[in-house]
Amino acid sequence: MSHPAPLRSLAANSPVRRAHWLALGLSEEDLLKPKIAVVNSSSELAVCFAHLDGVARVVKDAIRAAGGVPFEVRTTAPSDFITGAGRQGSYILAARDLVTNDIEAQVEAAMLDGMVCLTSCDKTPPGHLMAAMRLDIPTLLVIGGYQASGEIDGDPVDIEDLFSGGVSEKLGKPGKHPIDEVAKQAIRGPGVCAGMATANTMHCVVEALGMCIAGSAPVRANSGKMFEAASAAGARIVDMVHEGLTPRRIMTPGAFRNAAAMVLAVSGSINAIKHLQATAVEGELDIDLFAIWEEMGRKVPVLSAVRPNGPVRIEGFEDAGGARAMLKQLESLLDRDVLVASGRTMGDDLADAGVEDAEIIRPLDRPISQGPSIAILKGSLAPESAVVKLGIRDGSRPEAFTGTARVFEDTASAMQAIAEGQLRKGDVLVLRGQGLKGGPAMGGGASLVLFAIDAAGLAKDVAFVTDGQLSGLCLKGLTIAEVAPEAAVGGPIGRLRDGDPIEIDVAARRMDVMIPAEELARRPGPGNAFAVPASGWLGVYRRDVQPMSTGAVLIDLD
Structure with missing residues (x-):
């Protein structure tokens, strides 16, 4: 019979610490429960993060219902298109490591027992994964979802159209629709950039690594599906604390090979490579991502054509089964024995997975193109x-x-x-x-x-x-x-x-x-x-x- 893992937060108890938490409204019973950080990068600066306070509430309610005590903490909120304005964009990547250090300075310093990270724009997923490996306490990531986009005269328009159209107009080559109109329609709600850019690539990577509730990525921001996954993560993290299921047990070399296969199959962002390598370094894993990329690149073809790779919209990829369906199509090339957040193996977790549209997420024997992407x-x-x-x-x-x-x-x-x-x-x-x-x-x-x-x-x-x-x-x-x-x-x-x-x-x-x-x-x-x-x-x-x-x-x- 297994026994619950010891709680770090109890070992750190002191009269002053107890007094602080009792003054916050915790009960004597609460002091004996798992203490879970809900890591939130909510910000009014950018739509990428504008909805995360609502997600945090759902996660915290689920943690309480599962017998834990949530503590919401904040980190910096890097958004490429907003906080990339200063110093020629130099804050974009540099903020990734601020996220990791923000988490250490709050979660590790307080000796909390686990954490749920609300992951959104490009640099928060790797910042969260890096912190998870560094702290090695039970961790789950909740996928914050992608933004809705609009249309003009029946033509879909999104952030890619806006970005490329803005540059073209500066060169005196205006597009089909006025750029001011594209700006009004390209983003129609909170969440990350539509398309298989860095954020959605990294959300799919999180699933391939086994660090979220299965079937979480990608997802429409503020959808019922997103909130269901957030609630499930809040409940699951309490069990993970009792089981002692930590990131370094999940993010093994085999998991990194699975993540590389995911990125190659969706033809994702090249930024995933450095983010995965940084995560491995934080976990003291002696692996060479460049070598893994070459190894998997010779095996993995392109199985989906989501923008900017092809005509498929990210909504179509999600509806076809998303990252979970892609893992199912890749199953014969994956390390199926790695542990995932459910506590089961990847193979067991994929046993009931399906593919809703095999034209959008192709099987290995009928790829869109040969690899590597x-x-x-x-x-x-x-x-x-x-x-x-x-x-x-x-x-x-x-x-x-x-x-x-x-x-x-x-x-x-x-x-x-x-x-x-x-x-x-x-x-x-x-x-x-x-x-x-x-x-x-x-x-x-x-x-x-x-x-x-x-x-x-x-x-x-x-x-x-x-x-x-x-x-x-x-x-x-x-x-x-x-x-x-x-x-x-x-x-x-x-x-x-x-x-x-x-x-x-x-x-x-x-x-x-x-x-x-x-x-x-x-x-x-x-x-x-x-x-x-x-x-x-x-x-x-x-x-x-x-x-x-x-x-x-x-x-x-x-």
Whole structure:
């Protein structure tokens, strides 16, 4: 017979602590119950988080009904389109690690027994997963859901249309509908960006890792289904505390392989790679996500075509069965023996899973395209790594390119060159100084440049190489991002000059600058000048952030 796991919160009891909690209205009986953090990033700044207070209430009610005591705590709330406005987007990725540290500073400091994290916009899912691994207390994530989008004259419009249309209009190439009208219709309620961008990719990753109630992702924000999952999570977390079912028992190497398979099958955001690697590092797992990506990439085809990969809307993917149905289609390639949040194995959890629409979520023997949808490149221009998103491999995007470098040190000059028609067929537009330290935190400028290349009609004729990151909405032409080492730490990309010949060969997983290594090494690098000033938190981030091979964690691994 199993016995309940000991409660950390009881071991930390003291007269002063008891007095505080009694003054908050807890009873003597409550003091003996599991204490559960409800981690909420509610914010009035952005629709991504605007509905989470209502979700928190449901979770807290369920925790109380299951015999636990909930404590709601808040974290920073990073939204790419809102808090990405300052310092050229440098706060976007840097805030991920603030979320993790916010949680540690409240949940670990208070010695609580478990936590339920309300996960929403791009950086909160990895921030929550990283904290779960670091603290290793029973944890569940509740998927906050995606926003409703609208239509104009019968044409659906969403955030992708707004983002790309705004860039196109700046280049004097207006779209079918006025951008002001698109802005009024693209977002029609709370939740994350519609489409298989970073947020919905990471929500699907959470399910593939086994860290949420099965069948939670993706989900319409504020739907009955979302609230049912929130209530189930509140009830389940109390049992997980008694069972001692912690994240490091769930997020094993096999779970990370399952997550990689999910991202590859949905052709998700490349940002998932660094977020998964960072989660593994926080859990002290000695795994190489780049190697896992190559391993799974050779097995996993593309099984769904949700925007920006194809015409399917995220609502259609959810209605077809969502992440759970995708896991069912991938079942023969998964590690079915890993534990998931239910306390069962992934295989047992999938036993009754089904697929509602096998055209939207295809079986392995009838894929939309062969994989990989995302690949890792190396070579003389990327000695450590670089990431290319291939999406649906139907021949519409080149996978090999030979051209000459056109080098830019900042987003503004690259955008100006595109607007003035300075780019030519065969150019490789190189945008550098956008990396973890150079940005800092990789900023958001590279995505603007990519949409500008597409708006100028050059996506098939010009390759794009950057040490920055890309929005999950980006899938245009041949684009290589997150080149490492970055320019700011002496990477070869910082020594490129206009006219240098560059060869990109996805099949060979190579990206090279075709000049002698000795000549490249002799060239001066970019120096210590940074395009974006970084004081305060950004200064701490620039100083302490670790290389991309760690997932850009702030932990000193030496």
